[in-house]
Amino acid sequence: MKLDAVDVRQAASAADIVYEALRKAIIEGALAEGENLRQDQIAQMFNTSRIPVREALSRLEQHGLITTQRYKGAVVAGLSxxxxxxxxxxxxxxxxxxxxxxxxxxxxxxxxxxxxxxxxxxxxxxxxxxxxxxxxxxxxxxxxxxxxxxxxxxxxxxxxxxxxxxxxxxxxxxxxxxxxxxxxxxxxxxxxxxxxxxxxxxxxxxxxxxxxxxxxxxxxx
Amino acid sequence: MKLDAVDVRQAASAADIVYEALRKAIIEGALAEGENLRQDQIAQMFNTSRIPVREALSRLEQHGLITTQRYKGAVVAGLSxxxxxxxxxxxxxxxxxxxxxxxxxxxxxxxxxxxxxxxxxxxxxxxxxxxxxxxxxxxxxxxxxxxxxxxxxxxxxxxxxxxxxxxxxxxxxxxxxxxxxxxxxxxxxxxxxxxxxxxxxxxxxxxxxxxxxxxxxxxxx
DNA sequence: AGATTGTATATTGGATCCAATATTTCTATG
DNA sequence: CATAGAAATATTGGATCCAATATACAATCT
CATH class of the missing domain: 1.20.120.530 (GntR ligand-binding domain-like)
Incomplete structure (x- = not known):
């Protein structure tokens, strides 16, 4: 039997999945500018805890897709x-x-x-x-x-x-x-x-x- | 009475501090190419837990400064x-x-x-x-x-x-x-x-x- | 009434714990 | 002695819990 070599280690982490999903939603406009992104809410949507969600949000912020304020949360970034x-x-x-x-x-x-x-x-x-x-x-x-x-x-x-x-x-x-x-x-x-x-x-x-x-x-x- | 307005909310989170410190160490060459970045070790260096460290590592990866492999950890990225x-x-x-x-x-x-x-x-x-x-x-x-x-x-x-x-x-x-x-x-x-x-x-x-x-x-x- | 203060609730940041996986060490066997 | 396999250890990914802070709302005072 011969199978294509698949690097199992590349299986996406929860943070990767959340990140890609949110990125897609933002660039497609499914999430409106200024919309609040609640960690709990997102975690539930993906059946996971807030930890990977926070990691995803942190990455999104690095790419300028969202903005965050300490203890206040993240919103979809708006551009002037x-x-x-x-x-x-x-x-x-x-x-x-x-x-x-x-x-x-x-x-x-x-x-x-x-x-x-x-x-x-x-x-x-x-x-x-x-x-x-x-x-x-x-x-x-x-x-x-x-x-x-x-x-x-x-x-x-x-x-x-x-x-x-x-x-x-x-x-x-x-x-x-x-x-x-x-x-x-x-x-x-x-x-x-x-x-x-x-x-x-x-x-x-x-x-x-x-x-x-x-x-x-x-x-x- | 009148005081200068200071926005306390901008105080950096632990993840921000770890991120900036690691970024500096990498771009200055204090951390060599291929060097392992152990979450525990870094967390101890900054007197914090692994959570903010993971967030920092995740950001560094987005910027290409490190590469990570699931369950194997992060290393300082090398460029061809x-x-x-x-x-x-x-x-x-x-x-x-x-x-x-x-x-x-x-x-x-x-x-x-x-x-x-x-x-x-x-x-x-x-x-x-x-x-x-x-x-x-x-x-x-x-x-x-x-x-x-x-x-x-x-x-x-x-x-x-x-x-x-x-x-x-x-x-x-x-x-x-x-x-x-x-x-x-x-x-x-x-x-x-x-x-x-x-x-x-x-x-x-x-x-x-x-x-x-x-x-x-x-x-x- | 309007402003101000105190309290309850919601939300985030971080610590600790557990599960999944990788790596190392040890052991048995040829 | 070298090596394959198993047990022990180390490390990461994620869940749950607690602390810090913000927001909403009620109570109080002028």
């Missing part, structure tokens, strides 16, 4: 318009560089997959899935850059603002524009034009940021 | 040459941009302070302090960019490789070159030449990275 602008500016810088590094390494298989993600994003009607298809499209290409550290940062920075982005895409027609921009980026990638792909990615992110800021200014008054 | 190269490349990208954004906002006071840090770095004979003066010099200038998110990332990325950098500066004469490059960067800042300051910062970091890689290849065989 300025903070959101900064993060988009940052993402534009990093992701433009990542795609530039990725283009020379793109192979047929990766491009085909990106094409499918791109189409999926354009056709997807379920707004709750846009966030995922968007990530799949971009990250699929980014992987080719072979820069794990960059990707880690990219992921963390997207996590911070994903919630707002999803809300905006759902409530406006911004995703049509995003879909067109994805087409253009993918096209540049297929042609092997790294500089163009980089420029388009930069603009794609800055555009999204500007639209989001307009949307939020309107929403917040 | 490739990982170190990637982080230097990343730092060059970010910090070049940060200094570019900072230059237009630099005022007399900040420049004077940077001058003092620059001189201090050049004259300091105690090698254990180079890491701090180096950070003081760069961060003092970076603050003017008014980009807290960028700075957070800059700090985290420097944390990852600071240990190696300090070892190299101590064992080679690399810091003379670094001191000259600091002078040039500061000079560009004083003149208000953002593009030059950016370029010099980029080269300063890439140079340091290349020297470090040579040093490590030699050391590791």
């Amino acid at each position: 318009i300025e903070e959101i602008e900064e993060i988009f500016e940052f993402r534009a810088l990093i992701e433009a560089e990542v795609i530039r590094l990725a283009v020379p390494n793109l192979d047929r298989k990766t491009l085909d997959l990106a094409r499918r993600h791109c189409d999926e994003f354009g056709k997807e009607s379920d707004s709750s899935k846009w966030g995922e298809t968007n990530r799949n499209f971009h990250y699929g290409l980014y992987e080719a850059a072979r820069r794990p550290y960059y990707l880690q940062i990219v992921r963390a920075s997207l996590d911070r603002i994903d919630r707002y982005l999803r809300a905006q895409l759902t409530l406006t027609d911004g995703m049509k524009r995003a879909a067109r921009e994805h087409e253009a980026i993918l096209d540049a990638c297929v042609r092997g034009n790294a500089d163009l792909a980089s420029l388009l990615t930069r603009d794609h992110i800055l555009d999204a940021g500007r639209s989001l800021v307009v949307f939020l200014r309107d929403q917040r008054g | 040459i490739e990982e170190i190269e990637e982080i230097f490349e990343f730092r060059a990208l970010i910090e070049a941009e940060v200094i570019r954004l900072a230059v237009p906002n630099l005022d007399r006071k900040t420049l004077d302070l940077a001058r003092r840090h620059c001189d201090e770095f050049g004259k300091e004979s105690d090698s254990s302090k180079w890491g701090e003066t180096n950070r003081n010099f760069h961060y003092g200038l970076y603050e003017a960019a008014r980009r807290p998110y960028y700075l957070q990332i800059v700090r985290a990325s420097l944390d990852r490789i600071d240990r190696y950098l300090r070892a190299q500066l101590t064992l080679t004469d690399g810091m003379k070159r670094a001191a000259r490059e600091h002078e040039a960067i500061l000079d560009a800042c004083v003149r208000g030449n953002a593009d030059l300051a950016s370029l010099l910062t980029r080269d300063h970091i890439l140079d340091a990275g290349r020297s470090l890689v040579v040093f490590l290849r030699d050391q590791r065989g």
Whole structure:
């Protein structure tokens, strides 16, 4: 008998599970900005004690997804318009560089997959899935850059603002524009034009940021 | 009666204290790569229980300063040459941009302070302090960019490789070159030449990275 | 009534205890 | 003596308990 080697030691701890679940809930917007995160309540939801919950909350705070006050607990972090602008500016810088590094390494298989993600994003009607298809499209290409550290940062920075982005895409027609921009980026990638792909990615992110800021200014008054 | 308002609630928790102490020990190289971090041992050192220690370790892992294995514990993370190269490349990208954004906002006071840090770095004979003066010099200038998110990332990325950098500066004469490059960067800042300051910062970091890689290849065989 | 103080409740931070797993030591056996 | 297996020890992950603090609410005073 032969089985795939599975490293049992990598089985997730309770803290890992809680962390991932809360992270997902926050970036998807299931937990609203400012919402209280009670340790007891979360512990019960996961059938565990508060210890792993506290560990998860501590990690989330390090990533800026929640804020905590001693003896007062944790709330889902809210970002000011300025903070959101900064993060988009940052993402534009990093992701433009990542795609530039990725283009020379793109192979047929990766491009085909990106094409499918791109189409999926354009056709997807379920707004709750846009966030995922968007990530799949971009990250699929980014992987080719072979820069794990960059990707880690990219992921963390997207996590911070994903919630707002999803809300905006759902409530406006911004995703049509995003879909067109994805087409253009993918096209540049297929042609092997790294500089163009980089420029388009930069603009794609800055555009999204500007639209989001307009949307939020309107929403917040 | 009128007293200064002090926010007592900001008093650090045990986990915060342990986290900061371990972070400092790791980036200064007091804890060697691969060294075991026993929860009990650390808890005793800080006169506390293992709970806050575990929280601190969990945070350190999120920042990549340690790696942990379930039921086996934590060790100080080691970086491969490739990982170190990637982080230097990343730092060059970010910090070049940060200094570019900072230059237009630099005022007399900040420049004077940077001058003092620059001189201090050049004259300091105690090698254990180079890491701090180096950070003081760069961060003092970076603050003017008014980009807290960028700075957070800059700090985290420097944390990852600071240990190696300090070892190299101590064992080679690399810091003379670094001191000259600091002078040039500061000079560009004083003149208000953002593009030059950016370029010099980029080269300063890439140079340091290349020297470090040579040093490590030699050391590791 | 409105402000202020005291008390009860809720919640977090941390200590101690137990279970699960890894590592080491010891022992039996060839 | 070397080695496989078992027992002992060490270490981590998690649950429960207690202390510290915050919040909500009632009682009191002006």
